Amino acid sequence: METAIQAMGVLAACLTSLSYLPQVRKARSPGSTDDLSLKMLVALASGLILWIVYGVLKADWVIVLANVIGAALALTLITFKIRDMRRPR
Numbered sequence: 001m002e003t004a005i006q007a008m009g010v011l012a013a014c015l016t017s018l019s020y021l022p023q024v025r026k027a028r029s030p031g032s033t034d035d036l037s038l039k040m041l042v043a044l045a046s047g048l049i050l051w052i053v054y055g056v057l058k059a060d061w062v063i064v065l066a067n068v069i070g071a072a073l074a075l076t077l078i079t080f081k082i083r084d085m086r087r088p089r
Contacts, residue, residue, distance in 0.1 A: 006062070013066030020073035027080040030087060038081050045074040 027033050048071035055063030 009062045013062050017066045017069035017073070020070060020077070024073050024076050024080075027077055031084055033077070033081045033084045036077065036081050038078065038085070041074055041078045041081060045071055045078060048074055 023036075027036065048067045051067040052064055052071060055061070055067060
């Protein structure tokens with residue numbers, strides 16, 4: 001039973017972490033982040049970083065890995081958003 005629970009956690013982590021990929025691919029093009037909220041992205045990245053700390057404290061590698069991937073992708077989106085905010089129109 002524990003193996004099934006661990007597998008479900010790994011699958012959930014993969015799906016939620018990788019769900020950011022289409023947005024990151026779309027945001028790669030300069031000027032394509034107008035519809036993204038910087039405040040939302042900062043709140044999301046902050047929450048994911050707190051989940052990483054929680055996972056480390058609980059010694060749960062699934063929580064840590066999933067949120068490291070999610071935080072990296074959210075920080076990538078923040079970088080693209082800031083790039084576009086500084087870009088002349």
